[in-house]
Amino acid sequence: MTTNVTNVKGKFSAREIAYCGLFATLMMIGANVSSFLVIGGVPITMQTFFAILAGLVLGSRLGTVSMLVYTLLGLVGAPVFAKFSGGFSVILSPTFGFIVTFIMVAYIIGKMVEHSRTKTMYLAAALVGLVINYVFGTTWMYYAYKLWAQAPEGFTYKMAWLWMLPPLPKDIILSIFAGLFALRLRKVIKID
Numbered sequence: 001m002t003t004n005v006t007n008v009k010g011k012f013s014a015r016e017i018a019y020c021g022l023f024a025t026l027m028m029i030g031a032n033v034s035s036f037l038v039i040g041g042v043p044i045t046m047q048t049f050f051a052i053l054a055g056l057v058l059g060s061r062l063g064t065v066s067m068l069v070y071t072l073l074g075l076v077g078a079p080v081f082a083k084f085s086g087g088f089s090v091i092l093s094p095t096f097g098f099i100v101t102f103i104m105v106a107y108i109i110g111k112m113v114e115h116s117r118t119k120t121m122y123l124a125a126a127l128v129g130l131v132i133n134y135v136f137g138t139t140w141m142y143y144a145y146k147l148w149a150q151a152p153e154g155f156t157y158k159m160a161w162l163w164m165l166p167p168l169p170k171d172i173i174l175s176i177f178a179g180l181f182a183l184r185l186r187k188v189i190k191i192d
Helices: 014-032 047-075 088-092 096-115 119-147 157-164 168-189
Strands: none
Touching (some): 014 047, 047 096, 047 168, 088 096, 096 119
8 A cells, every 4th residue: 555645735745844844954054154244234144045945946835834934943942043043032133024034035936936937937036036035124124223223323224225235246146046956956856
């Protein structure tokens, strides 16, 4: 008698659980690869790359679950966020908006590539994910500094964006790489 490993709607197969765990773990590693390099108030990490990769490779459902697992682990206190931080108080961090975007990015770009699995769509989705991450995360950071965190002297929305300029070239290159790599990787691991 063989066991059917196909996914029933709402349930996860062992393979899907393993993939979600793998991408949550990659986020934990990516958060701290170089996070001790901080520009402005923003740690330089590989998180955007892995969030984009999760959405592109795992799709909207599993990509979202993997980013949600990562976020929840950090919020309950596991030191998985940048600079090995964790705990519920991270919600008050000016950079918490970027963490929120990882869930949104995985879902939105996962949906995009579920509708079209072309190289152009993978690249476009990766860049859309980057834009979502930067716009939402930077806006959150600005308002966090203005409303509850101690803003530097003369802090403006323009200054928040200036802080985001140094990691931008790295993130553009990594997003394009994620788009190209995900298309090949998805064929190899056969998520669907």
